Amino acid sequence: MELTFKDVTLTSPTTRLSIKDWKIHHKESWALFCTDGTSISALFDNLGKSDDETIVEGEIDNPYSWVQVSLKEQQRLLEDELANDDTDFLDKIDQGSTVAELISIKGMTSTKCQQLLEQLDLQHLANTGFRALSTGESRRVMLARAIAFNPDGLLLDDPFAGLDIQHRQSLQHYLATLSTTMPILCGISRFEDMPAWVDKIALFGHHSLVDTFSFDEWQEHRVIKQLTSQSKRQSEKVQQLLDKHKHLSTDSDTIFKIQQGHVAYTDKIIFTGLNWQIDPLQHWQIKGPNGCGKSTLLGLIFGDHPQCYSNDIVIFGRQRGSGETIWQIKQQIGMVSSALHLQYRAGCSTLEAVISGFYDSIGLYRKPTKAQIDEALEWLEILHLSEYRNTPFRQLDYAQQRLALLARALIKHPRLLILDEPYQGLDYLGRMLFKNTVSYLVSKQLCQVLYVSHYDEDKILGIDNVLSFHFDEGLQCYRAKINTVA
């Protein structure tokens, strides 16, 4: 059996991909490396038969039944889960289908279900609702669910994004074994994630398949130089825009302070005894394994976590619960996170989504000023999204949405920029652009940055203060270690 492409062009409302000639031999596994905003989502949607909006020209001979694992599919599942939300009829918040329910596809034996839960380190979450899961936990559930469908082959779009180091390693081992039994096409955006178990590598750029390599040829990294100079040019434009509209904060209040911070749910404590503060001019990185409470802590700062009020918190110099509104807090914060991305389900245009950053709204419900529209248009131009200004935000490719959300976070020149695994779904150039932008904000002190990433290579010069969570066996929950630079 062979998957073949001959003179193929795939066109979706916001992406285009051409493949002149490509053969994937029986049980061969490939890594697909995308560079400059070229998206493989139309390819995966077509192979996985999960989209009818893509127009296909040319010949594709596809003898396999594939299942796709991608952030887009995760978004779709979340939407289905939200459509079935029964919170109004229950006396508690409906957290959605449990992990075990999502994996138990019709006809699956309970032994097979248990085996999958174990293989993907999900046993302890079997009865947790999908909407309560952390980013890394949800990604592992999506993979387990895909395997549960018993497909001929797997389409994985950036499967390592959002996983901590340990889970990335165990997933590499797991996929290495799986690749001996079925073909896997694996979208990769980082050199360090390049799996050693793939047979070949396909390089995509300029909206087409550019070249293919054996694993050894790829090791020479011949594309990296070209990519670096391209990303530098785009980053310089972003820096000019930031300079043009910059506001330097002169506020001397403590940004955030928590004393004896504690977050718990009915069946477990997440973290306890957290004493931490963010002083003016400080930038922080938050580290720790999947599920340790990083996003939860950011939720306490941003003000949308229900346990904000049971904690002793000072935010922007004011005691939480002393009459401030959540909007007063949000006004000073720019946020990019997977949770916000998933929540951004408004039916507005891309331009409106960027402008909504001025109002901290999901969608745009006020008439923007001309200056606001002009600044948003400048952002769209730099991010190569101008042609989609009137396209519904939800129709953009996932990576395009992520870049638009970065512009949304920065457009109001927040005092605090919270980045919770901000690179998820971005390709190499998108990530470099994002990273260079954050480095620039930090070096010029244009705002304070609070940053979560599982990758050492994402480290940004100038973000030297670190809060890291470690599991405390005695207390059976996480505790934080704080390291500040003098």
Ligand SMILES: Nc1ncnc2c1ncn2[C@@H]1O[C@H](COP(=O)(O)OP(=O)(O)OP(=O)(O)O)[C@@H](O)[C@H]1O
């Ligand atoms: N309502 C809830 N009930 C039970 N557990 C919950 C609930 N909401 C969140 N959790 C759990 O809290 C833990 C912390 O979640 P959080 O999203 O903060 O983790 P994280 O450190 O950001 O992880 P990741 O690296 O995967 O993004 C997770 O194990 C999650 O399953």
